[in-house]
Amino acid sequence: MSGGTKMNDCTDLPCLLPFFMHIDSILAHAGCDPDHDQEDATPPIHLATTFRRDAEGNWPSGHKYARTSNPTRARLEYVLAEIESASRALAFSSGMAAAAALLNSLDAGATVMLARDVYFGVRVLATDMAVRDLIRLHLFDAHVGLNSEDLEALAAAQLVWIETPSNPLLQISDISLLADACRRHGPHARLVVDGTWTTPLIQQPLTLGADIVVHSLTKYMAGHSDVLGGALLFAREDDLHDRVRRTQETGGAVLDPFSCWLTLRGLRTLSARLRIQQESALTVARFLDQHPRVTHVHFPGLGSHPGHAVAVRQMRGFGAMCSFQTGLSAERTLQITARAQVFLQATSLGGTESLIEHRRSAEGEASRTPEDLVRLSMGLEHVDDLIGDLTRILNY
Ligand SMILES: *Cc1c(COP(=O)(O)O)cnc(C)c1O
Numbered sequence: 001m002s003g004g005t006k007m008n009d010c011t012d013l014p015c016l017l018p019f020f021m022h023i024d025s026i027l028a029h030a031g032c033d034p035d036h037d038q039e040d041a042t043p044p045i046h047l048a049t050t051f052r053r054d055a056e057g058n059w060p061s062g063h064k065y066a067r068t069s070n071p072t073r074a075r076l077e078y079v080l081a082e083i084e085s086a087s088r089a090l091a092f093s094s095g096m097a098a099a100a101a102l103l104n105s106l107d108a109g110a111t112v113m114l115a116r117d118v119y120f121g122v123r124v125l126a127t128d129m130a131v132r133d134l135i136r137l138h139l140f141d142a143h144v145g146l147n148s149e150d151l152e153a154l155a156a157a158q159l160v161w162i163e164t165p166s167n168p169l170l171q172i173s174d175i176s177l178l179a180d181a182c183r184r185h186g187p188h189a190r191l192v193v194d195g196t197w198t199t200p201l202i203q204q205p206l207t208l209g210a211d212i213v214v215h216s217l218t219k220y221m222a223g224h225s226d227v228l229g230g231a232l233l234f235a236r237e238d239d240l241h242d243r244v245r246r247t248q249e250t251g252g253a254v255l256d257p258f259s260c261w262l263t264l265r266g267l268r269t270l271s272a273r274l275r276i277q278q279e280s281a282l283t284v285a286r287f288l289d290q291h292p293r294v295t296h297v298h299f300p301g302l303g304s305h306p307g308h309a310v311a312v313r314q315m316r317g318f319g320a321m322c323s324f325q326t327g328l329s330a331e332r333t334l335q336i337t338a339r340a341q342v343f344l345q346a347t348s349l350g351g352t353e354s355l356i357e358h359r360r361s362a363e364g365e366a367s368r369t370p371e372d373l374v375r376l377s378m379g380l381e382h383v384d385d386l387i388g389d390l391t392r393i394l395n396y
Contacts, residue, residue, distance in 0.1 A: 023083050023200060023271075024201070024271040026079070026082055027083060027201075027267050027268060027270050027271050028268055028271070029268070030079045030083075030264050030268050031043040031075045031076065031078075031079050031261075031264035031267075031268075032268075043072070043075055043261065044072075045072055045257050045258060045260075045261045046071040046072045046257055047257050047258075048070070049065065050065050050066070051063040051064055051065070066254075066257075067249060067252050067254055068249050070257055070260075072257040072260045073091055073254065073255055073257065073260045075260070075264060076089075076091055076255070076260040076261075076264055077089040077090060077091050077231075079264065079267060080215075080233060081233060083200045083201075084195070084200045084204065084206060084213055084233040085200070085204055085207050086206055086213065086233035086234055086235060087235060087236055087237055088233070088234045088245075089232070089233050089234075090231060090232045090234075090244060090248050091217070091229065091230070091254065091255040091260060092229070092230040092231060092232070092248065092253050092254065092255060093228065093229065093230070093253045093254060093255055093259075094216070094218065094228045094230045094253075095119075095121075095196060095214065095215065095217070095218060095219075096121050096122070096125065096216075096230065097230055097253035098214050098215070098216075098230030098231055099121075099122050099125060099230070100125060100253070101232065101244055101247045101248055101251060102159070102212065102214065102232055102244055103125065103126065103129060103134075103135065103159075104247055104251070105240065105243040105244045105246075105247045106158050106159065106240075107158065109133065109134070109135065109136060110135050110136070110157075110158040110159070111153060111156040111157045111158060112126060112135045112136070112137055112138070112157065112159045112161065113139075113140055113150065113153050113154065113157045113159065113161065114126050114137060114138070114139055114140070114161045115140060115141070115143075115161060115162040115163060115166065115173065116139050116140065116142075117141075117142075117143075117163070117167065117168075117169045118162070118163040118166060118194065119163060119167050119194060119196070119216075120363045120366075120367065122161070122194070124366065126161075127366075136156075138150070138153035138157070140153070142166075142171075142173035142178065143164070143166065143171035143172055143173045146178075146181055146185075151181075151185055154181065154182065154185045154186040154189060155185060155186065155187070156188070157188065157189045158188050158189065158190065159189070159190055159192055160178065160182055160186065160189050160190070160191050161192045161194070162175075162178065162192070162193055163194040163196075163197070164193065164198075164203075164314075165197055165198070165300055165307075165311070165318075165319055165321065167197065168298075168323050168359045168369055168373060168375045169298055169323065169369075169373075170298040170299060170300055170305075170307075170319075170321065170322070170323060171307060172300050172305070172306075172307025172308075172310045172311045173310075174310045174314070175191075175193060175203075175205050175209065175314055176208045176209055176314070178191055179191050179208060179209025179210055182209075182211075183209075190212055190240060191205075191209065191210040191212070192210070192211065192212045192213070192214060193210045193212075193213050194213075194215075195213045195214065195215050195233075196214075196215050196216040196219050196220070196350075197219070197220075197319055197321055197349070198315065199220045199221060199270060199274065201270060201271055201316065202274070202278075202315050202316050202317050202319055203314060203315045203316070206233065206235045208314060210235070211234070211235050212232060212233065212234055212235070212240075213232070213233040214230070214231070214232055214233075215230060215231045215232075215233070216229070216230050217229035217230055217231055217255075217263050218230070218348065218350070219348065219349050219350030219351075220273070220274065220277075220320075220349075220350035221263060221266060221270065221350075222259075222262055222263040222266040222267075223267075223270060223273055223350060223351060223352065224262075224266055224351055224352055225348065225350075225351035225352075226262065227259045227263055228259070229255045229259050229260075229263055231255075232244060273352070273380065274317075274320065277320035277378040277380065278317040278318065278319065278320050278378075279383070280320065280378040280381075280386060281299065281301070281319065281321065281322050281376075281378045282299075282301045283383045283387070284322060284376065284378065284383065284386055284387065284390065285297055285301060285302055285322045286302070287387050287390065288324045288390070289302055289304075291390075291394060293326060293394045293396075294324050294325070294326060294394070295325050295326060295327045295372075296324060296325040297322065297323075297324045298322065298323045298324065298325075299322040299323075300315070300318045300319070301317075301318030320350075321349060321375070321376070321377055321378070322375075322376045322378070323359070323373055323375040323376065324373070324374055324376075325370055325372045325373050325374070326372045326374070326394075327372055328372050329371065329372070330358070330360055330361060330371035330372070333358050333371065333373075333374060334358045336374070336393050336394070337356045337358045337374055337393070339392070339393045340356045340389055340390075340393050341389055341392075342381055342385045342386055342388070342389035343355060343356035343376065343386065343389055343390075344356070345357065347362045348377070349375075349377035351377070351379060352380045353379040353380075353381075354377060354378055354379035354381055354386055355376070355379070356374060356375070356376055357375045357376075357377075358373075358374060359373050359375045360373065
């Protein structure tokens, strides 16, 4: 990184991988390429907001000003691009800042196709933009494929935005199939996949034909419920990428150095965390599926899940999120989640602590989530304790 290497952004970082490595191995060392000055085994944090120019007025470090680029952010963006098989990564101050930067970089009045079951905040943002005529919004059911109205919208669409597994219903959409439809029927369409729930360890949308991946780093990537961050990953550095890069730089919603560093630190244990979290999710989903008080379990790892076959094909594991329904009222469901003692009653996901949430009341008024739905995020507790907690709260 130092030692005279010129660097403007993450793509100029030297490739330090001597040969093919598993993504788990890349993650174990994430951001740790020994700094040539100090031979650090873990990366330093660069806090400087501005960087010295030389006698000719150039910036020998490749960095000018921290909003444009910063060495710690460049390290994180480099690692993110590497693990997602992307040509370029851009890190933002939150997942929503990443989503907003992408939507704000489209042509005025652009058609955006948005899957109905996506992260609530993304749907609210897109809806607000549509109300102000900044975009034209077409909602569709990505998990069942495209009907004739969807195909008509696709002909004009600039973005097709999906989440799989979706939030909070864990519907599975076929990424390759939608990418193929975009290529054939959407001359201007880029397929965007929100990869927050899967991370590149479980699913790599760009290798399945998607154009852009959006991440909330807040969740599994940073992984400890103490960083708010987001990223966009681009398959190609095309004109849309250039516009978003400009929006990142001029809009300024960049990820700060300490959060970049914490995210790199979190990434180094991502593989180990997810292995435990995914295993627990499967055990918990099977337990709930057998439980007499549970009417529906939404988890793609169950053979009865309508998206199971596609999930097997495009995912490595089934993720660590699960939701279930009880047939009770919103009030009774909230009473049940409040009784949990191992699961923490809170929103968000992907931390080391398991979370339980009555999703409808967390989303608020515009929510379309069933009132009896409970969402679980698996942490690192022993699975027997998680099952014990659920056994107790369902024993009403
Ligand atoms: C949390 C989340 C977001 C938003 O990310 P923030 O970091 O909270 O802004 C977007 N998509 C999904 C799937 C999420 O879970």
